[in-house]
Structure formats: C-alpha cells, structure tokens
Amino acid sequence: MNRVLLPKNLPELWSFLENEPEARVYAGGTDLLVQMRARCADNLVLICLERIAELTGIREDEDGFWIGACTTFRHLLNHPRIREQIPVLAKALSTLGSPPIRNMATIGGNICTASPAGDTLPPLYVLDADLILSTQSGERVVPLSGFITAPGKTQLERGEVLTQIRIKKPEGYRVQHFEKVGQRKALACAIASMAALVKTSPAGVIESARIAWGSVGPTVVVSPDAEAALTGKTLSPAVLEAAADLAGKAMAPIDDIRATAVYRRRVAANLLLRIGT
Amino acid sequence: MKSFIPEIGCSIPRADGEAKVSGEEKYATDHYGDGLLWAGVRRAGIPHGRIRGLDAGQAKNLPGVIAILTGRDVPGTNRQGIVHKDQPVLCTDKIRHCGDPVALVLAEDRTVLAQALALITVDIEPLPGIFSIDDALRPDAPLVHEEHSGSNVLLAATVDKGNAEEAFSECDVILEETFTVPSVAHAFLETENGIAWQEPDGKIVLVVSTQAPFRDRFEISHALGIPMDRLRIIGPYLGGGFGGKDGATVQCLLVLAAIHAGGRRVKMWWSREESMAAGFKRHAVRMEYRLGAGSDGTLHALKCRLYYDTGAYAHLGGEVMALGMEHASGPYRIPHTLIEGWCVYTNNPVAGAMRGFGVAQVSFAFEGMMDRLAEKLRMDPLDLRMKNALQRGDKNGAGVTMTHSTGIVSCLEAVGSHPLWKGKEQWMAEAPPFKKRGVGVAAVFNAMGYGRGLPDSAIAKVELTAEGKIRVYCGVSDMGQGNATAFFQIAGGVLGQENDAIELVQPDTARTLPSGSASAGRTTYTYGNALIQAAEELRRRIIGRAALMILADTVDELELLPGRVKHLKSGREIPLNILASVMPPEDRICISQFIMPVARDGLETGKAFFIGFPHLLFSYAAHLAAVEMDELTGTLEVKAYLAATDAGRVLNPQSYEQQVHGAIAQGIGYALCEEIKLEEGRILTPDLATFIIPGAMDIPDMMSISVETCETSGPYGMKGAGEVGINGPLPAIAGALAQACGIRVKTAPLTAERILEAMVEQQTACERKPS
Numbered sequence A: 001m002n003r004v005l006l007p008k009n010l011p012e013l014w015s016f017l018e019n020e021p022e023a024r025v026y027a028g029g030t031d032l033l034v035q036m037r038a039r040c041a042d043n044l045v046l047i048c049l050e051r052i053a054e055l056t057g058i059r060e061d062e063d064g065f066w067i068g069a070c071t072t073f074r075h076l077l078n079h080p081r082i083r084e085q086i087p088v089l090a091k092a093l094s095t096l097g098s099p100p101i102r103n104m105a106t107i108g109g110n111i112c113t114a115s116p117a118g119d120t121l122p123p124l125y126v127l128d129a130d131l132i133l134s135t136q137s138g139e140r141v142v143p144l145s146g147f148i149t150a151p152g153k154t155q156l157e158r159g160e161v162l163t164q165i166r167i168k169k170p171e172g173y174r175v176q177h178f179e180k181v182g183q184r185k186a187l188a189c190a191i192a193s194m195a196a197l198v199k200t201s202p203a204g205v206i207e208s209a210r211i212a213w214g215s216v217g218p219t220v221v222v223s224p225d226a227e228a229a230l231t232g233k234t235l236s237p238a239v240l241e242a243a244a245d246l247a248g249k250a251m252a253p254i255d256d257i258r259a260t261a262v263y264r265r266r267v268a269a270n271l272l273l274r275i276g277t
Numbered sequence B: 001m002k003s004f005i006p007e008i009g010c011s012i013p014r015a016d017g018e019a020k021v022s023g024e025e026k027y028a029t030d031h032y033g034d035g036l037l038w039a040g041v042r043r044a045g046i047p048h049g050r051i052r053g054l055d056a057g058q059a060k061n062l063p064g065v066i067a068i069l070t071g072r073d074v075p076g077t078n079r080q081g082i083v084h085k086d087q088p089v090l091c092t093d094k095i096r097h098c099g100d101p102v103a104l105v106l107a108e109d110r111t112v113l114a115q116a117l118a119l120i121t122v123d124i125e126p127l128p129g130i131f132s133i134d135d136a137l138r139p140d141a142p143l144v145h146e147e148h149s150g151s152n153v154l155l156a157a158t159v160d161k162g163n164a165e166e167a168f169s170e171c172d173v174i175l176e177e178t179f180t181v182p183s184v185a186h187a188f189l190e191t192e193n194g195i196a197w198q199e200p201d202g203k204i205v206l207v208v209s210t211q212a213p214f215r216d217r218f219e220i221s222h223a224l225g226i227p228m229d230r231l232r233i234i235g236p237y238l239g240g241g242f243g244g245k246d247g248a249t250v251q252c253l254l255v256l257a258a259i260h261a262g263g264r265r266v267k268m269w270w271s272r273e274e275s276m277a278a279g280f281k282r283h284a285v286r287m288e289y290r291l292g293a294g295s296d297g298t299l300h301a302l303k304c305r306l307y308y309d310t311g312a313y314a315h316l317g318g319e320v321m322a323l324g325m326e327h328a329s330g331p332y333r334i335p336h337t338l339i340e341g342w343c344v345y346t347n348n349p350v351a352g353a354m355r356g357f358g359v360a361q362v363s364f365a366f367e368g369m370m371d372r373l374a375e376k377l378r379m380d381p382l383d384l385r386m387k388n389a390l391q392r393g394d395k396n397g398a399g400v401t402m403t404h405s406t407g408i409v410s411c412l413e414a415v416g417s418h419p420l421w422k423g424k425e426q427w428m429a430e431a432p433p434f435k436k437r438g439v440g441v442a443a444v445f446n447a448m449g450y451g452r453g454l455p456d457s458a459i460a461k462v463e464l465t466a467e468g469k470i471r472v473y474c475g476v477s478d479m480g481q482g483n484a485t486a487f488f489q490i491a492g493g494v495l496g497q498e499n500d501a502i503e504l505v506q507p508d509t510a511r512t513l514p515s516g517s518a519s520a521g522r523t524t525y526t527y528g529n530a531l532i533q534a535a536e537e538l539r540r541r542i543i544g545r546a547a548l549m550i551l552a553d554t555v556d557e558l559e560l561l562p563g564r565v566k567h568l569k570s571g572r573e574i575p576l577n578i579l580a581s582v583m584p585p586e587d588r589i590c591i592s593q594f595i596m597p598v599a600r601d602g603l604e605t606g607k608a609f610f611i612g613f614p615h616l617l618f619s620y621a622a623h624l625a626a627v628e629m630d631e632l633t634g635t636l637e638v639k640a641y642l643a644a645t646d647a648g649r650v651l652n653p654q655s656y657e658q659q660v661h662g663a664i665a666q667g668i669g670y671a672l673c674e675e676i677k678l679e680e681g682r683i684l685t686p687d688l689a690t691f692i693i694p695g696a697m698d699i700p701d702m703m704s705i706s707v708e709t710c711e712t713s714g715p716y717g718m719k720g721a722g723e724v725g726i727n728g729p730l731p732a733i734a735g736a737l738a739q740a741c742g743i744r745v746k747t748a749p750l751t752a753e754r755i756l757e758a759m760v761e762q763q764t765a766c767e768r769k770p771s
C-alpha cells in the first residue's frame, strides 16, 4: 500500500517534506502513476501537490506570464491570453495526450519528468522560460535550458519543488509554430517535434529565429547554426532547406520502438520547411 | 422508452443498449462474489526451451496463497486446440513461446497473487528459436513440435483450377510482387477473463468472456478430463472479441483452478500486457504473387504462394490459411489459378482467428496486383475491377460456382457513381502545400460460415413464458456486433410482441442450445434462420392453443397481437398470460435447428484441408479511400471514406452501419499503424502505448452505402456484414497513396516512416536516372 499526503498549502508541504524526506511529489500523476504501475512500486509515500493553491493559476504582468507549476494543460488552454500571446505553447498543449490527460496533467510535471519527448519543452525553450525552484528556506531561478541535464534528470535538489514557470511574451514574433510527428494524431508520444518563433522585418527579412526540437536528442535540441543561417534572409524554401541541413547536424536521435534515428533526423529537419508556408 | 414492436428493417435501439449504458448488464469482468479467490499464470518469458525445473517453494509459503499448480496437476490430456490439440493448459516439458504458461497460482487477493507469481522460479534450458517463416522452413530447422511430422509446417495446401503454369504463356502482361503484413492484436476493451466455481454437487460453472461457449465445454472436457455434463459455461455479452475469444484463453486454467478452490469462486483477468503476450493474434503473412492478363485487362492466370506464421500452436492456423487461399484471387473471374500455402509453426506468439480471418491479409495482395495492372495497362482501376468482377454463375478462384447473391458489380457501380470518385481529380489537384492527395479503391469479399467439413448449425429455442412473455434462448454470443438485437427483431417481428415483452437469454450451456461460435459472419444468418423457424412454430402453437380456448373452428380468424390472441370475428381476446397458464411447460417451448447450405461443386482441389473449404456464400464490398500524404513527414491521413457493401438485405440499418464503420476503423488501424513488433519471439509492443491502434482523430467521416442484394437462403435475405469491411481499408489506402505520389508500399502498415523512406528512395532513383 502506498501512502498519499495531501498538503493544502506550501507551509504544509514543507513540513510533510521535512517529515518524509523519501517521499515523491507528484501533481497530475500521469507520469508517476504509469511508472509506478510498470515497476509494481509499493510502500511509497507520495505527496500530491494538486491542492496547493499557490501552485496553480496563471498571472499576467507587463512582460509575461507567471504559471503555477501545477496548472493543468486544460487550464492553460482555456486561458484566452495564453492562446493569444503564446500560441506556440497552446499549439503544443493541444496535441498533448488526450482530453482526459490534459485535464489531469500539469506543466510542472511535464518539465520535471524531463522526457526527451515532453511536448511543452520545445516551446518553453524557444520562449526562454525560467523556472522558480523552491524549498522551505528560499527559492532560486534557473533557466529551463540548463535545468534538464539528461533524460529523466534535472537540477532539482532533494526537497526542492518547482513552483512557478516564468514566460516572457515573445514580442514581435509573428510566426509561432509548433508541430509534432507521432504515430497517430492524439495520444501519441512525439517521434519528433519542433517549436519555432520567427521575427521578420516588414520587408520579410528574418531578424531573429528561435527554433527547438524535441525527441531528437537526450534533451531538447537547438541549433545556433541553423538560427544564424536564417537571420538576415527571407523565409524561402532554399533558405529553410539550408537551415534544416544544419539543424540535422545538431541532432542526436536514437532508434526506438516508435521510429529509427534516421527517420527522426530527417523528419525533424523537414519540419522547418513548414514555417515557410 | 415508448413501447414498440421490434420489426425487421428498422433501426430499433439496441436490445442491450439501455442495460449496458446503465451498467446493469454484466460482462464477465463484472462478476465477483463473496470469498473470491484470484488466479494467475506464471509465464515462461522465453520463446523456446525445455523446462528443467520449477521452484515454487517460496511462493507456496506466502500467506494467502491457496494453491500452486503445474502441468502435473492437470487431470486430462492437458491439450487444447480447436482442430489440432497441440497446446498444453500448463507446460510440463517444453516451452514454445514467451507467453507459455508454466504454473497456475490461486491466492486470496491480487497483491498476494502478484507476489507469488514473482517468487516462482523456472529453470528453462533455452533452445534455438524459430522466429520467421524462412527460419521455420529451413530443412535443418529445429522443430517447434517434435511430434509433428518432422517439420515446422502445420499445413501445406494447394488450391488450383485450370492450368496456371501454361496459361501465363497466353498472357500479354505478367506482374510479380511480394507483399507482407504483420501480426496484429484484436485490442478488445475487455481483456480475457472469467470466473469459475465448483457447486456442492461437483459440477463446475464458468462465466467467461467467450465467442464459443459450447466449444469451450468440449475443449475443457478434453483437456481436463471432465465429463461435459459436469460443466456449465455461461457466456455473457462480450466487451469485444473480433476472433480473439474464439478458442480457449482462460477457460481451462480457470476450471482447473476451480477444482482446487474448495467451492470458492475464482477469478482470472489478464492484464493488457498478458493479453498481448498470451492472447491470440492475427497471422503475419508473406504473399508472393504473379498475375497474368490480356492487354485489355482480362485476368487470365494467377499464381501465388502464401506463408502464414501461426506461432507456437496451431489454434485455427490451418483454417485461417484455408480461407486466405480461397480468397487469394479476389472477387474476380480468373480461369487459371494456382494458390499454394504453407502455415508454419514458429516460436512467436500464437496466431488465430481475427475479423477477416486470413482474408484481410490477401486482400492487400490481390488488390495491390489489380492496382499495378491498372497502372501498367493505363486503365481506370475501377473499370479494371468491374471488367473482371464475379457475377452469379461464374466460378471463383477456388472453382466454386457462384449460385447465390453476388453483388460485387453493384458495389463497384455505387462507388463509381459517387461524388468522391467522380470529383477525385479536382480534389487531388487542390492539395495544400507539402501535401499530396490520392483516391484509391478496393474490391473485397468474405465468405460466410464454416465451409465444408463441419456443419454450420444453430439451434434456436423460444418460449412463451408462464407470464405470457417471449423468451429467446440465444445459443450464440453477442460480442458487441448486435446479433442479439437482430434476434430481438426476429422474435418481435414473427410473434408481433412489444419490446418489453421480449427477453433474451445469453449463451448458457445449461439453458440455451448449441449454436456454434460467434464468428465467420454466420451468427445472425445461421441462428436467425433457426429462430425464424422456431418463432413461427411458436406462433402457430399460440394461435392453435388459443383456438381451443375460444372454441374457434378455424385458426384463420385468430390473430396474435401484442400480449393477446384476438378472435377477429367475435372480438374476443385471450391474454397471453392466461393462455400460457393452461399450456404445460414443454408446450410453451419451440426448438428448431438450421444448417447453412454448402457448396456443391465437386472440387478436385484443397484436399489438404480437413475442414473449412470451400464456401458457398460471400458478402462483398467496394471501398474508396481519399488520402492526403504529407511530403515532409510521410504521414498519411485518411480524409474521407466510402464503403458500398453487399451483405444482402439489411435487418437493422443502425446495426449494419455500426458494423461497417467499426470494420473500416479497425481496417484503417491495420493499414496505418497496427503492428506487433517482435524480437526473437519477444513482443516489443506489449501495451497500448506501443501497439498503436487508431483513435477517433485518425478516422474520417465514413459513408456506408448498402447495395442490397437479396440472399434468398438468409433470414429475410441477409448475409453477414461483420467481416467483409475490414478487408478493404489496407488495399484502398495503399492504392490511394500510390495515386497521390506514385509510391507502392508492399509492407503493411503504411507508417509515415516507411512512406518517407520510400519517397527518399524514389527521389534518389529519379536523380540517378540519366535524362
């Protein structure tokens, strides 16, 4: 039998964590419970974060959003300002899992699971998201780009909890694109995914491009070379193809049951061509 | 709900709908009970080997473990199998696939059960394994079954007519291609399960999710040495079957467990992973085709070699292959055919029955050949099919004369005149950037019934109850396909009673009568025919007995109306409950048997088949798939789908459409994504996160047209509608893909990866070609 603790606020969470240092925290449980079933895990202490009011909700300020780590995807998708201001994230969320999963699963869970296929990660990378990691004694801010160190591995320290995600509004990025390739349209783990933010001048010259790929490396893959190759050019097929070639070089995909590395690399690079349409 | 008389031809609500939606209807999984025990199986986990020893000592000592049984505790022959008895209930010496059972555990609850299963250690000496058709056929191949005729060939057979070898020299065009299709799982919602117990008098009751309760009784009796009259099998509605519950799954294990449970109820319920590992699968098949035709597209000669991987045990492997061979030449007139088949044992999971039984596989090949021929001859693919389509009086590829309804031409005409076909050029031209569009067609068919060698029989029983209601004792399972609703309509229609006065009893060997399996598109056909006879007899009886009470000198003036018999001349009425009260029980029950007609041609071919060859009756369909392929990803999306089906007259348009839609959706899964991936006999796709079935978003709007022929031998002119629809999507979609981008994929499923790879190959080939 597993024991589940249900703190109602942060002070209660800290005291539970102090008394049960071995406890695992979870939010929606859509990753943790699946892993526990596979491992027949028993006699664990679990701390459920979903009732902690401080950890859910979306707050908008002048230059961005503060998102509680335990905010569900449904909640995020229902938020008109998120859909309007950061469609690159909303598009990713709408392909994630299925309606029941989106009702349960949280953005913090997706980040902390640190799966190479986590669908929020490429958009959060191109958005330069920051994470607020908290303990009883204080908090620190780390950029998402350094947070995930390997599949399933993060910089979270013992007793530390992800509390907030900070996203700045991508001002001027008219192209906000996300695409995922899976084995079916919904309930599909990404074989490859790509998030892109592109800012162009009135004349159509690319001023800045931020691109990140999922499922083609141990963590999210970015390609400064590809981004540089786009900057100063227009979104023409030839330019995109040249950048896609460079991007392919940055990827280190694996073969698994869903796809081969060859396909992953090929398709991930190809996805870049779509932003020209 | 308002009362109504369930009549033939109407979309009455499903007879089981309300009870299922409210949760009142109990599936096998819903049966529990006081003092329930749980049973589970320790599986080998090794594809081929010899058991050296088994240590259950630690598991036995676990508190809450009731019994641990091995092959030595099996009282009978310890062999199950529908045609070939080659599958042990519990293995004693040899392991033939990873899912083979080596020990059966009974425990107080599921937690103890899982712990005990994990504590059992089995010492298996691994043997070199057979993991592919070619491995199996090597002359020096190790044998999966040493006792089987010195080879891994379960069955080798030939179906031929004319002289194919010579006829190829008379052909203007000859095309060759090899196709492969993988093994797939049924993925029914309700995994294999049941509950069993021993009554104080020693009899054993088994409630089980099964498509064949009467055959189960026979199998259990044989394997465990229990007389049939000591066994009672109850088969409630199933949460899906698709062929995967046609044959013993939990049956023998549960009855064995019940014998050791001291009268307590024992439940076994496979997890999804166990269902994948131990449940039956669709056969993986390799199909080598050679097709010859005249320059005008007239088919002349076909030669093919089919290789079916039946896995570790025969199950229905030979019969699945027989049906595949019988359909290998498509619904076409081909004067010369030579179809050879080999069904081989391997150390892969056990393959068996699945919707489209051997036919879904060959449909990919024969329709693939038709598309290639149309391309070669620059003919319209629909015209080519129409030109060669079977008509009544023709002989099919196996040499059987089509003496019954044969509606394939009408199906093709319905597709040809549909806007999706007529407007296809424009639709294809309007493809968005990076997309290519194509429209494909497929002509398919599917035999009904068991075929020669085995009576396709059903025995209907219908009762006027003491309360004056009608009770139908269904001897054949309803796995969701809706046959129970059809029986409801037949009883309602013949006896003119209202819905709440009609009750259905689901299969129960103690109450209903043997009516065969829910399979082979036969369920409504065979039982329905028997039920019409029984219900008509009951109607005559009710009126005849009412005549006695009313003192009518002729039955002509009497009419059976809802709840009563009325003497039309005098207006006098006798309520059915009053009538029933004066009829002795045996007088209130009518029983009637029906046996499906069989093919009468004296064939000199297919002699290797014990049973299941050839067939007389076929349902037909022409399918159209409109697809969009993404050039950047290779992803194939089905945008629209049309099926024109000849399954005779339609008894219930709603049930019919559901069968057509369900078959298309399952067929789209077979076409696009479903595949059991194996590595040395181990399943790499053990769950529904890796074995990919389509979701609602992958299935387009589906249109169903019924091309109603009248099958005069069928109840109200119907034929089976359940299977034929699954044969169309793979070939239609493959054809549409080729239309879209010129790529002809020979290996199913048509995954994005395969398509993109083929596109890259196509491009490199183009670049290399000197201009």
Ligand SMILES: Cc1cc2nc3c(=O)[nH]c(=O)nc-3n(C[C@H](O)[C@H](O)[C@H](O)COP(=O)(O)OP(=O)(O)OC[C@H]3O[C@@H](n4cnc5c(N)ncnc54)[C@H](O)[C@@H]3O)c2cc1C
Residues within 6 Å of the ligand: A024, A025, A026, A027, A028, A029, A030, A031, A032, A033, A034, A049, A069, A070, A095, A096, A097, A098, A101, A104, A105, A106, A107, A108, A109, A110, A111, A112, A113, A117, A118, A119, A120, A156, A160, A161, A162, A163, A187, A188, A189, A190
């Ligand atoms: C059927 C199904 C389909 C899915 N489809 C997708 C998909 O398409 N795309 C995709 O990206 N994912 C998918 N997932 C995975 C999963 O739903 C997501 O990763 C989800 O975001 C996890 O969130 P959660 O709140 O449920 O995480 P949990 O399971 O609650 O937690 C996951 C991990 O994060 C840790 N954790 C959670 N919250 C915190 C926190 N605030 N601070 C510190 N650690 C924390 C937990 O300890 C645990 O290790 C799917 C899962 C299922 C079951």
